[in-house]
Amino acid sequence: xxxxxxxxxxxxxxxxxxxxxxxxxxxxxxxxxxxxxxxxxxxxxxxxxxxxxxxxxxxxxxxxxxxxxxxxxxxxxxxxxxxxxxxxxxxxxxxxxxxxxxxxxxxxxxxxxxxxxxxxxxxxxxxxxxxxxxxxxxxxxxxxxxxxxxxxxxxxxxxxxxxxxxxxxxxxxxxxxxxxxxxxxxxxxxxxxxxxxxxxxxxxxxxxxxxxxxxxxxxxxxxxxxxxxxxxxxxxxxxxxxxxxxxxxxxxxxxxxxxxxxxxxxxxxxxxxxxxxxxxxxxxxxxxxxx
Numbered sequence: 619x620x621x622x623x624x625x626x627x628x629x630x631x632x633x634x635x636x637x638x639x640x641x642x643x644x645x646x647x648x649x650x651x652x653x654x655x656x657x658x659x660x661x662x663x664x665x666x667x668x669x670x671x672x673x674x675x676x677x678x679x680x681x682x683x684x685x686x687x688x689x690x691x692x693x694x695x696x697x698x699x700x701x702x703x704x705x706x707x708x709x710x711x712x713x714x715x716x717x718x719x720x721x722x723x724x725x726x727x728x729x730x731x732x733x734x735x736x737x738x739x740x741x742x743x744x745x746x747x748x749x750x751x752x753x754x755x756x757x758x759x760x761x762x763x764x765x766x767x768x769x770x771x772x773x774x775x776x777x778x779x780x781x782x783x784x785x786x787x788x789x790x791x792x793x794x795x796x797x798x799x800x801x802x803x804x805x806x807x808x809x810x811x812x813x814x815x816x817x818x819x820x821x822x823x824x825x826x827x828x829x830x831x832x833x834x835x836x837x838x839x840x841x842x843x844x845x846x847x848x849x850x851x852x853x854x855x856x857x858x859x860x861x862x863x864x865x866x867x868x869x870x871x872x873x874x875x876x877x878x879x880x881x882x883x884x885x886x887x888x889x890x891x892x893x894x895x896x897x898x899x900x901x902x903x904x905x906x907x908x909x
Contacts (some may be wrong), residue, residue: 619813623649625670626663627714629678630654633798635698635722635825636673638743642895645745648903658684664691669906672714674698674707686715692906693717696738700724701821702770718905723822723844739848740825741898742889746799747832749807750886753879759789759872761809761835763797764826773861774815781868782815782859789872806833810878811868814839823848828893831855831885836871836878848893854885865895 624643624734628636630652643650672681676699686693695716697707704727711719711731719731720738728735741747742893766775778793785791797805806812810832814837816822821842827849830837839845839856844904851857856871871878 622647623651623667624658625651625653625667626673627653627657627670627681627683628673629675629680631675631677634673634675634677635740636675636696638741638746638895639673639696639899640686641743641745642899646896646899648899655679655682656682656684657907659688660685664689667691668822668903669694669752671696671902672710672716674710675702676706680710680713683713685744686713689715694720694902695733696720696722697739698722698740700727700822701711702820704730709897720902723824723842724820725844737847738898738902739823739844739893740834741893741895744832744890744894744896747803747806747829749803749833750883751807751834753836753882755809756808756810756835757790758792758805758809760785760811760813760868761792761794761805762813762815763794763802763805764815765795770817770820771815772891773818777813777815777861777864780865784865785868802829802835806830806835809833809835810875811836811871813864813868815840816840827855828889831882832889834882834886837885838867838871849885849888853881854888856881 626640631639640650672695674697693716695714708730718732719733719735721735722739727738762778812835814826823842823844838858841857849855856867858867
């Protein structure tokens with residue numbers, strides 16, 4: 619049988635979700651041709667491909683298209699951001715004219731788009747964010763990685779401050795603003811607890827949840843929409859509802875590492891079984907093939 623082929627169009631970087639999904643397509647046996655700056659569909663043998671997938675890539679210029687009207691195979695557009703990129707993504711949707719829009723989160727914005735929308739969250743990039751080192755053997759107790767931009771993250775800033783004030787003498791802390799790929803995987807793999815705190819107003823199901831759990835850490839996170847459809851609080855991760863609750867749960871799980879290990883291991887196994895990028899790739903192919 620001839621190998622199936624897929625077109626992907628996105629501004630590729632080493633740490634974009636598009637890159638993880640592209641790798642997953644290849645891992646499950648697909649051939650993927652990638653265009654990163656410009657695609658002219660008049661020069662593409664479209665009959666060779668199942669579909670064309672456009673992926674939002676805000677850190678680099680978006681892919682320009684020519685002759686989009688010639689595309690007679692399914693067109694899909696995967697969106698990664700919410701309100702902060704809504705205007706741009708609406709313009710990109712007009713450019714790409716997708717038959718289907720995938721949203722990693724922020725599904726309350728679906729009505730802003732003409733095409734049908736499906737929930738297509740981030741996942742575990744198991745070739746990279748994958749660590750089973752026992753928590754008791756990890757040298758760092760508490761880790762938080764993420765920007766402390768005061769415009770969007772006042773609550774995160776206060777949380778980090780409270781953690782430092784409360785635990786700096788008793789535990790080893792690690793806070794980073796910009797760490798990526800292998801350095802990020804190493805950071806999480808050395809940590810017992812990983813803290814996730816969403817933006818103040820844009821509450822979204824971000825990549826950190828999958829990265830931290832995939833690296834075998836116990837994830838403590840505030841509540842974000844759709845998280846409870848993928849993972850279970852107290853079984854795969856731990857939810858906090860206030861900064862005081864966060865501090866109390868940090869103290870509890872660092873003094874009950876055996877309980878933290880049970881939840882962390884359960885979350886890790888759940889991702890491997892249901893929420894890798896290979897699972898997402900197969901899901902998308904099924905949607906494409908079944909219409």
